[in-house]
Amino acid sequence: MTEAHKKVVPQHVVIIPDGNRRWAQKHGLEPIEGHKKGLEVAFNIVKASKNIGVKVLTLWSFSTENWKRPSQEVKYLMHIYRIFFKKHVKELIKEGVRFKWLGRRDRVPQSLKKLLLAIEKQTAKNKNYILNICLDYGGRDELVRAFRKIVRRGVKSSQIDEDLISKNLDTAGLPEPDLLIRTSGEKRTSGMMPWQTAYTEYYFSKLYFPDFSKEELKRAISDYSSRRRRYGS
Numbered sequence: 446m447t448e449a450h451k452k453v454v455p456q457h458v459v460i461i462p463d464g465n466r467r468w469a470q471k472h473g474l475e476p477i478e479g480h481k482k483g484l485e486v487a488f489n490i491v492k493a494s495k496n497i498g499v500k501v502l503t504l505w506s507f508s509t510e511n512w513k514r515p516s517q518e519v520k521y522l523m524h525i526y527r528i529f530f531k532k533h534v535k536e537l538i539k540e541g542v543r544f545k546w547l548g549r550r551d552r553v554p555q556s557l558k559k560l561l562l563a564i565e566k567q568t569a570k571n572k573n574y575i576l577n578i579c580l581d582y583g584g585r586d587e588l589v590r591a592f593r594k595i596v597r598r599g600v601k602s603s604q605i606d607e608d609l610i611s612k613n614l615d616t617a618g619l620p621e622p623d624l625l626i627r628t629s630g631e632k633r634t635s636g637m638m639p640w641q642t643a644y645t646e647y648y649f650s651k652l653y654f655p656d657f658s659k660e661e662l663k664r665a666i667s668d669y670s671s672r673r674r675r676y677g678s
Contacts, residue, residue, distance in 0.1 A: 452666060452667055452670035453669070453670035454497060454498040454499060454666060454670070455499060455622075455623030455624040455646075455666065455669055456499070456500045456501060456620050456623055457499075457500065457501040457502075457503070457619065457620045457621065457622045457623050457624075458494060458499050458501070458502050458503070458622070458623065458624045458625075458626065458666075459502075459503040459505075459622045459624070459625040459626070459637060459638065459642070459645070460490065460502070460503070460504050460505070460625075460626045460627075460628070461505050461625070461626070461627040461628065461634070461635065461637055462483055462486075462487060462504060462505065462506075462628055462654035462657070463627055463628050463629035463631055463653075463654060464479075464628050464629030464630075464652070464653030464654045464655070465479035465480045465482070465483040465653070465654055465655060466479050466480075467479070467629065467653055468482065468483075468653035468654070468655040468656065469482075469655075471653070476518055477518065477521050477522075477525070479653075479655060480521075480522055480525060481525060482655040483654045483655050484525060484526075484529050486654060486655055486656075486657055486658075487504055487506075487654075488529075488533060489658075489659065490502075490504075490657065490659070490662060491504075491542075491576055493659040493662055494662060495540070495542075495573075495574045497662070497663070497666065499574075500574060500575065500620075501574075501575040501577065501619060501620060502574070502575070502576055502577070503547070503577035503578075503579060503622065503638075504576070504577070504578055504579065505579040505582060505637055506526065506578055506579060506580050507522065507526075507548075507579070507580050507581055507582070508579075508581075508582060508583055508635070508636075509548075509549065509581060509582065509583030509586050510583065512552070512581075523553060523554050523557055526557055526580070527554075527556060527557045527560055530560055530561065530564060531560065534564050534567070537564070537568060537576070538567055538568055538571070540573065540574070541571045541572065541573030541574065542568060542571055542573065542574045542575070542576050543568045543569065543570075543571040543572065543573075543574070543575045543576070544561075544564045544565055544568045544575075544576050544578070545565060545575060545576070545577045545578070545615075545619075546561045546562070546565060546577075546578055546580060547577050547578065547579045547580070547582050547587075547615040547616065548579050548580045548581040548582030548583075548586075548587075548615065549581040549582070549586065549590070550562075550581075552581055553580060553581055561578075561580070575619065577616070577619070579637075582615070583636055584634075584636035584637055584638055584639040584640070585636055585639070587614055587615050587638075587640075588610075588614075588639070588640060590615075591610060591613040591614050592610075592613075594613045595609065595610070595613055610640065611640070611641075614640060614641070616638070616641055621641045621642070621643075621644070621645070622638060622641055622642055622645045623645065623646065623669070624645065624646050624647075624648060624665065624666070624669045625637065625638075625642060625645050625646070625647050625648070626647075626648045626649075626650060626662075626665050627647070627648075627649050627650070628650045628652055628653060628654040628657050629650075629651075629652070629653050629654065630649065630650075630651045631649070632649045634647075644674065644676050644677075646669050646672055646674065648665040648668055648669065650665065
């Protein structure tokens with residue numbers, strides 16, 4: 446048994462994979478090359494986290510604010526996301542991974558939307574591991590969409606409680622995050638799951654995401670396991 450397995454392994458890990466474009470700039474490459482490298486690393490981290498014992502992994506791939514980036518970059522990002530999932534969907538199914546798409550579903554290209562919905566349906570009964578991809582996701586946007594769903598149902602204000610709100614979020618039915626990792630040295634969450642992360646532990650890695658590795662993931666988990674989580678008590 447490895448050292449990582451002997452430690453307390455978080456059930457749900459969230460990763461904000463920041464620094465793809467800065468990594469590309471550092472290496473004299475176009476921004477899209479950083480995104481391509483980041484996707485390769487992401488798939489390696491999915492496998493590594495599953496082997497370590499993590500049960501749920503959430504990766505933030507594209508935020509609601511990312512639409513402000515140059516249109517050509519956004520277009521190519523959507524293109525490589527589609528290629529990435531087409532390439533790995535069979536392996537996800539074979540490994541018993543359940544795929545979930547968190548975020549808005551009305552703005553991504555139809556070809557990508559159709560593919561992601563199909564993967565969700567194909568993997569819906571898998572139980573070994575859950576992979577959440579946040580695509581066109583923003584924490585505030587998620588809350589707004591949840592409140593709108595509640596209002597549309599005609600729920601009285603006196604009936605609204607924390608449990609009802611949680612059940613109307615994109616993460617309904619999932620355990621709340623135990624550990625949130627952000628790469629690139631930035632020390633903020635940028636609105637990632639503001640409702641769900643009330644008692645989440647944070648780990649800020651100095652590495653750009655294309656340099657993130659299984660070893661750095663283990664360091665984050667080791668750091669997490671040394672903490673005492675009191676949940677306000």
